Each structure stands twice: as C-alpha cells, then as structure tokens.
Amino acid sequence: xxxxxxxxxxxxxxxxxxxxxxxxxxxxxxxxxxxxxxxxxxxxxxxxxxxxxxxxxxxxxxxxxxxxxxxxxxxxxxxxxxxxxxxxxxxxxxxxxxxxxxxxxxxxxxxxxxxxxxxxxxxxxxxxxxxxxxxxxxxxxxxxxxxxxxxxxxxxxxxxxxxxxxxxxxxxxxxxxxxxxxxxxxxxxxxxxxxxxxxxxxxxxxxxxxxxxxxxxxxxxxxxxxxxxxxxxxxxxxxxxxxxxxxxxxxxxxxxxxxxxxxxxxxxxxxxxxxxxxxxxxxxxxxxxxxxxxxxxxxxxxxxxxxxxxxxxxxxxxxxxxxxxxxxxxxxxxxxxxxxxxxxxxxxxxxxxxxxxxxxxxxxxxxxxxxxxxxxxxxxxxxxxxxxxxxxxxxxxxxxxxxxxxxxxxxxxxx
Amino acid sequence: xxxxxxxxxxxxxxxxxxxxxxxxxxxxxxxxxxxxxxxxxxxxxxxxxxxxxxxxxxxxxxxxxxxxxxxxxxxxxxxxxxxxxxxxxxxxxxxxxxxxxxxxxxxxxxxxxxxxxxxxx
Numbered sequence: 001x002x003x004x005x006x007x008x009x010x011x012x013x014x015x016x017x018x019x020x021x022x023x024x025x026x027x028x029x030x031x032x033x034x035x036x037x038x039x040x041x042x043x044x045x046x047x048x049x050x051x052x053x054x055x056x057x058x059x060x061x062x063x064x065x066x067x068x069x070x071x072x073x074x075x076x077x078x079x080x081x082x083x084x085x086x087x088x089x090x091x092x093x094x095x096x097x098x099x100x101x102x103x104x105x106x107x108x109x110x111x112x113x114x115x116x117x118x119x120x121x122x123x124x125x126x127x128x129x130x131x132x133x134x135x136x137x138x139x140x141x142x143x144x145x146x147x148x149x150x151x152x153x154x155x156x157x158x159x160x161x162x163x164x165x166x167x168x169x170x171x172x173x174x175x176x177x178x179x180x181x182x183x184x185x186x187x188x189x190x191x192x193x194x195x196x197x198x199x200x201x202x203x204x205x206x207x208x209x210x211x212x213x214x215x216x217x218x219x220x221x222x223x224x225x226x227x228x229x230x231x232x233x234x235x236x237x238x239x240x241x242x243x244x245x246x247x248x249x250x251x252x253x254x255x256x257x258x259x260x261x262x263x264x265x266x267x268x269x270x271x272x273x274x275x276x277x278x279x280x281x282x283x284x285x286x287x288x289x290x291x292x293x294x295x296x297x298x299x300x301x302x303x304x305x306x307x308x309x310x311x312x313x314x315x316x317x318x319x320x321x322x323x324x325x326x327x328x329x330x331x332x333x334x335x336x337x338x339x340x341x342x343x344x345x346x347x348x349x350x351x352x353x354x355x356x357x358x359x360x361x362x363x364x365x366x367x368x369x370x371x372x373x374x375x376x377x378x379x380x381x382x383x384x385x386x387x388x389x390x391x392x393x394x395x396x397x398x399x400x401x402x403x404x405x406x407x408x409x410x411x412x413x414x415x
Numbered sequence: 416x417x418x419x420x421x422x423x424x425x426x427x428x429x430x431x432x433x434x435x436x437x438x439x440x441x442x443x444x445x446x447x448x449x450x451x452x453x454x455x456x457x458x459x460x461x462x463x464x465x466x467x468x469x470x471x472x473x474x475x476x477x478x479x480x481x482x483x484x485x486x487x488x489x490x491x492x493x494x495x496x497x498x499x500x501x502x503x504x505x506x507x508x509x510x511x512x513x514x515x516x517x518x519x520x521x522x523x524x525x526x527x528x529x530x531x532x533x534x535x536x
Binding site: 113115161162163164165167169172173 | 416418504505506507509510511526528
C-alpha cells in the first residue's frame with residue numbers, strides 16, 4: 001500500500017508542486033504544502049487513493065498554504081491581496097476533468113533562470129518540476145545529500161530574494177532563456193547517460209528527462225530546438241540496451257547490435273526530428289545546433305534499417321555544426337566522421353590540429369585511428385592515457401581491451 | 416522591487432587619460448541619456464557616477480582600529496565606477512536595464528536587490 005502511495009505522490013508531485021509554487025510564488029511554501037497534503041493523504045485515503053489523486057493533493061495543499069499565509073499575515077498585522085479560499089477538495093475534484101493548472105513550464109523557466117547557478121538549475125528543476133526527492137537527486141549526481149540540500153536552499157532563497165519572476169518570459173527574452181532551459185536538460189541527461197551501465201538512479205533520471213523534454217516539446221510546440229532536444233535524448237536513450245556487452249564492456253555506437261535498440265523510442269525521436277526540421281523550414285531559418293545534433297543521431301539510427309552508417313552525411317552535418325558551435329566535443333566527433341569518410345590519416349590530422357590532452361574521448365579516438373594505420377606503439381600510449389583519466393567501469397573494460405590488443409600486436413609472444 | 420546596478424569598469428583601459436579622456440565625456444553623455452530613459456519609464460530612484468578610483472580613500476576597519484588608506488578597497492582590474500538604484504517589477508526587468516547600460520569597452524554590471532524597509536505597511 002505504501003509503495004502505491006509513494007508512486008502516486010511521485011507521479012503527482014511535479015504538477016502539484018509547480019501549480020502551488022506558481023500560485024503562491026514561493027517554492028518553499030509549495031513544497032511544504034505538498035508534503036503536508038501527502039501526510040494527510042496517508043491518514044485519509046485508507047485502502048485506495050481518490051480517482052484524481054493529484055487534484056486532491058493540490059486542493060489540500062492549497063488550503064494548507066492559504067491557512068499558513070493568513071496566519072503569517074495576521075501575525076504581521078496587515079492584509080495584502082490573498083487569493084480567495086478555494087472550494088473543498090471534493091468540489092474541486094468533481095468540478096473539472098483537469099482542475100490543476102499546468103504550471104510546469106512557468107516553473108521550468110523559474111528554475112532555469114540564467115541568474116541561477118547552473119548546477120542549482122538542474123537540481124531545482126528535478127526537485128520542483130519532476131518532484132524527485134533530495135536523496136534521489138543526490139544519488140543521481142553522486143553529490144552528498146547535505147551538499148545538495150544546501151544548494152537547493154540557497155537557490156530557492158535567491159529566487160525569492162532576487163525577485164526572479166514566476167512568468168514565462170516574453171518573446172524578447174526567449175532565445176537566451178530557452179537556451180538556459182535546454183542546457184539544463186542536457187546536463188541532466190548527460191548525467192543520466194554518463195555511465196554506460198546506466199542502472200539505478202541514472203536510469204531513473206533518464207526517464208525524468210524523457211518526460212521533461214516531452215512536456216517541453218508539447219508546451220513549446222513551435223520551437224525547432226526544443227523539438228530537436230526531445231529527439232536527441234530519445235535516440236540516445238534508445239541505444240541504452242545495446243551499450244554493454246554481456247561481460248560489462250562498453251560497446252561503441254558503431255559496433256552496437258542495432259536489433260537491441262528500442263524501436264519505440266526511435267520512432268518517437270523520428271517524429272520530433274521531423275517536426276523540428278519542418279519548423280526550421282517553415283520559418284526559413286537555418287537549423288540550430290540542437291537540430292543538427294538530433295540529425296546526427298537520426299543518421300546513426302538509420303543503420304538499423306540500412307546496415308550502414310551514412311558517414312558522408314554525418315560529416316556534412318558536423319561541418320555545419322562546427323560553424324555554429326566550435327567546441328572540442330564537436331571537433332573530436334567530426335574528426336571521427338572524417339576518418340570514416342577520408343581515412344584514418346585525415347581523421348588523425350584533424351584531431352592533432354587542436355589537441356585536447358587530458359580529455360578522454362580525444363585520447364580514445366586518437367588511439368583508434370593510430371591502430372587503423374598500424375601505429376600500435378603510439379596507440380598503446382593513447383589508450384593508457386585514456387585509462388589514466390579514470391573512466392567508468394564499462395569504458396575502462398573497453399579501453400583496457402584496446403590497449404591489450406595493441407600490446408599483443410607489438411610483442412606477440414609476451415601476451 | 417528596488418535593485419542597485421553597480422557598474423564596474425577597467426578604468427585604466429577605458430579612460431587612459433582619466434577625466435580628460437574623450438571616452439570619459441562620451442560615457443557621461445551616454446549616462447545622461449540612459450538616466451533620462453530610466454526616469455521616463457518611471458524606474459529611476461537614484462544614482463551616482465563616481466570619480467576615478469585614483470581619488471579613493473579607504474577606511475579599514477578592525478575590531479580594534481579604524482585606519483585611513485589611500486586607494487580603493489581592493490586593487491582589482493575593474494573598479495566600481497558608479498551605480499543606479501532602479502525600481503522595476505522583477506529581476507528580468509533589472510537585467511534588461513543592465514544590458515542597456517552604457518559601458519565604454521568591457522566591464523560588469525552587478526545587480527543587487529536593495530534591502531526593503533522592514534514591513535513598511
């Protein structure tokens with residue numbers, strides 16, 4: 001029974017907390033009110049939750065918060081505008097199919113305000129918009145719980161004291177603000193995806209990010225970059241079942257067994273990608289960085305049907321992407337595509353144009369290309385450099401296997 | 416809400432000739448216009464432009480003593496050059512004004528909510 005209740009609270013949490021926070025413009029009050037409503041639910045619900053548990057929790061939480069505010073105001077001796085008392089939970093749940101206003105978009109913009117510290121944005125969004133608990137977020141980010149709790153407290157205090165507005169920003173602020181929202185979701189997903197083993201808290205986090213990107217894509221249906229991010233996380237998540245060999249070794253994207261990919265997620269991703277492309281075309285704007293990234297994932301996903309990766313097309317997209325966003329990740333990935341199209345020598349030359357020593361993917365890509373041109377001694381050096389950077393267990397197994405292969409080719413009799 | 420916009424500029428780079436610099440006069444003109452715009456929007460509360468940090472005197476305080484020193488409180492690349500106090504609905508509005516604020520070259524504008532009067536009902 002308790003497990004059922006917990007799941008109900010969890011599912012309702014994001015919407016209820018967001019609606020309460022938007023109506024009272026106070027995140028702390030919203031969280032307290034939700035916790036209070038859950039406590040009452042445990043007493044009252046008995047053997048079964050009501051038909052619409054979220055509506056019940058919202059109505060009870062709202063009454064509690066109003067009482068709390070009135071007492072505060074009476075104590076302070078003055079009465080500013082307070083919203084009228086809401087109908088009883090039962091009235092409210094009966095009155096409408098969907099009585100809770102969906103304020104999650106507003107809350108996403110509050111939590112991902114560029115004036116907030118980037119780490120705090122992620123934690124706050126997961127807490128307020130997804131309803132994850134502090135221990136759950138701490139586990140996913142490998143952050144000690146007290147540290148995370150403090151970060152949340154500080155962030156909420158800043159929102160209240162610095163006057164961060166509880167509004168969806170106007171069109172003139174849109175590009176900057178939306179970019180902050182999308183990067184927050186990217187950080188959250190990167191965390192969920194970081195470990196190829198991807199079990200436990202990380203897999204849960206991935207589910208939350210899938211949900212958030214779907215929500216955002218629905219609420220902001222005319223933004224090509226928003227649609228593109230929803231596509232990218234789905235293409236990536238679809239590959240989760242194929243990322244590990246039976247022995248726990250990471251399998252790189254191009255060697256994955258495509259029959260293990262999640263076709264349902266790929267189909268969803270294809271739809272978001274198509275919508276993103278259609279929006280760019282309709283507005284006659286060039287695709288943004290996230291649209292290009294989604295297109296690259298889409299091209300990789302195509303291997304499932306054709307059996308081959310369209311490297312020339314992928315290289316073309318990377319070239320376009322490099323024109324928008326010149327960063328080491330894109331340079332390295334472009335070099336990998338170049339190696340497939342023009343040969344490992346070209347790829348290697350591209351990698352060496354802007355060396356990034358101390359960055360694992362750069363060493364791993366360089367090692368791979370050196371192997372392909374028969375320079376095992378140098379390759380061995382790169383794999384060792386990559387291994388020294390403390391990769392995850394799955395990556396570590398993969399890199400160690402690469403290193404051992406190069407080593408045995410160098411001195412076949414010592415292996 | 417009231418916010419202070421604190422303007423930090425690398426004085427030596429922005430105005431090599433100090434107050435005799437052309438850039439100095441240009442920025443003063445720009446600030447006059449900016450102040451006018453703030454006033455017209457009903458957002459202006461107060462403000463002050465500061466003379467060069469070369470003119471600064473600092474009183475350093477410890478529990479035991481208060482001693483007078485030449486120069487600004489910290490030797491940094493950017494110095495406090497002036498401030499506005501504005502009254503706007505929220506942080507986004509304050510950010511929008513800060514983005515429009517005249518700066519000679521590079522610089523930073525720190526936005527800080529001011530302390531309200533305690534429960535001024």
